[in-house]
Amino acid sequence: MARVNDSYLKLKAGYLFPEIGRRVRKFCDDHPEAKVIRLGIGDVTEPLPSVVCHAMHAAIDEMARRETFRGYGPEQGYEFLRAAIAEHDYRARGCEISADEIFVSDGSKCDTGNILEILGPENVVAVSDPVYPVYVDTNVMAGRTGIADADGRYAGLVYLEATEANGFVPEIPQQPVDVIYLCYPNNPTGMVADRQTLKKWVDYANANRAIIFFDAAYEAFITDPEIPHSIYEIPGARTCAIEFRSFSKTAGFTGTRCAFTVVPKDLAATDSNGNAVPLFDLWNRRQSTKFNGVSYVVQRGAEAVYSDQGRREVKELISFYLENARRLREGLERAGLTVYGGVNAPYVWLKTPTGTTSWQFFDQLLDRAHVVGTPGSGFGAAGEGFFRLSAFNSRENVDEAIGRVGRALA
Numbered sequence: 001m002a003r004v005n006d007s008y009l010k011l012k013a014g015y016l017f018p019e020i021g022r023r024v025r026k027f028c029d030d031h032p033e034a035k036v037i038r039l040g041i042g043d044v045t046e047p048l049p050s051v052v053c054h055a056m057h058a059a060i061d062e063m064a065r066r067e068t069f070r071g072y073g074p075e076q077g078y079e080f081l082r083a084a085i086a087e088h089d090y091r092a093r094g095c096e097i098s099a100d101e102i103f104v105s106d107g108s109k110c111d112t113g114n115i116l117e118i119l120g121p122e123n124v125v126a127v128s129d130p131v132y133p134v135y136v137d138t139n140v141m142a143g144r145t146g147i148a149d150a151d152g153r154y155a156g157l158v159y160l161e162a163t164e165a166n167g168f169v170p171e172i173p174q175q176p177v178d179v180i181y182l183c184y185p186n187n188p189t190g191m192v193a194d195r196q197t198l199k200k201w202v203d204y205a206n207a208n209r210a211i212i213f214f215d216a217a218y219e220a221f222i223t224d225p226e227i228p229h230s231i232y233e234i235p236g237a238r239t240c241a242i243e244f245r246s247f248s249k250t251a252g253f254t255g256t257r258c259a260f261t262v263v264p265k266d267l268a269a270t271d272s273n274g275n276a277v278p279l280f281d282l283w284n285r286r287q288s289t290k291f292n293g294v295s296y297v298v299q300r301g302a303e304a305v306y307s308d309q310g311r312r313e314v315k316e317l318i319s320f321y322l323e324n325a326r327r328l329r330e331g332l333e334r335a336g337l338t339v340y341g342g343v344n345a346p347y348v349w350l351k352t353p354t355g356t357t358s359w360q361f362f363d364q365l366l367d368r369a370h371v372v373g374t375p376g377s378g379f380g381a382a383g384e385g386f387f388r389l390s391a392f393n394s395r396e397n398v399d400e401a402i403g404r405v406g407r408a409l410a
């Protein structure tokens with residue numbers, strides 16, 4: 001008799017964004033005249049940089065000729081892309097990361113979930129609260145948790161609260177943990193971690209032989225020169241951290257799909273006999289077995305992001321979304337709301353009016369302003385009373401949404 005993975009039955013209802021999509025679809029069916037503006041899921045709206053498109057067209061032409069056609073590529077990614085990443089994202093910032101420590105993939109969401117396969121089930125995992133739900137749900141699926149309580153917190157996970165009181169940057173846990181997820185610039189709060197904060201985590205992880213999963217999917221939005229873009233800017237991170245990066249938000253690749261994960265060769269965890277095992281070897285083994293790499297065409301497109309023109313175009317793209325974030329922040333403040341984030345990040349985290357829960361605010365905004373956001377409680381219990389708006393949209397829609405929200409709250 002076939003059995004399901006019971007761990008899946010512990011998951012709460014639907015994944016957050018499809019659930020929002022379902023509610024919005026119902027609203028649109030009931031109000032077909034409404035012009036709904038979607039600032040919920042952080043999905044890019046602006047076209048790919050032209051240099052990326054040219055590179056992909058040229059790659060297609062190569063694929064069209066027998067002499068330059070390519071079949072399976074290296075599972076870890078083509079050398080041309082890995083070398084460009086190592087050079088521009090790491091060595092240019094003084095980080096010692098070599099091209100062969102970079103594993104190109106089709107997304108950070110997949111990588112942050114898949115990486116759990118190479119770690120034992122007994123690890124104690126810490127996540128911040130609020131948190132990108134993928135970190136939690138993939139641990140539930142992997143059987144690393146008990147069931148969820150009434151607040152949606154799963155037994156066995158350690159939740160580190162990110163609150164107004166701690167500036168949305170959680171404290172180091174009191175109890176020992178083995179794996180820590182950090183995401184900076186943060187999804188959902190849009191807040192950043194300074195060098196000193198990251199150093200505390202790296203020191204903690206090295207002292208406790210813990211591993212940090214550092215999700216830097218939004219690093220391109222950092223404008224403050226004092227804020228680190230990579231965990232490897234912190235001395236000691238090579239022995240305790242895996243970093244996840246993506247072209248999705250940086251260069252508009254949410255539909256094109258390309259990302260990468262850095263696993264330094266110095267990073268090890270312990271087997272059941274107490275021997276140190278390099279995680280590089282296990283991840284390499286995992287990827288070689290279960291993944292056939294990202295398409296050649298897409299990797300050529302990603303490589304073009306590092307050209308002079310690519311860097312200029314990406315900078316313009318990021319500035320465009322950051323200007324949206326600034327307008328959102330200031331517009332919402334004018335509407336009387338308390339607003340966080342949105343300076344070095346594409347997300348604005350606002351406090352819902354007193355006595356209004358996150359989902360109530362979601363419904364109010366949808367009903368009265370036809371604007372979709374993401375309820376803070378969808379990111380965890382500590383997100384209750386907050387609401388996320390994404391700056392990924394056209395200027396016209398962002399300005400229109402600000403006006404509508406202001407009128408709805410007046």
Ligand code: MLT
Nearest residue numbers: 040041042043109132187
């Ligand atoms: C979000 O809205 O939180 C992100 O778009 C989700 C993702 O990157 O998977």
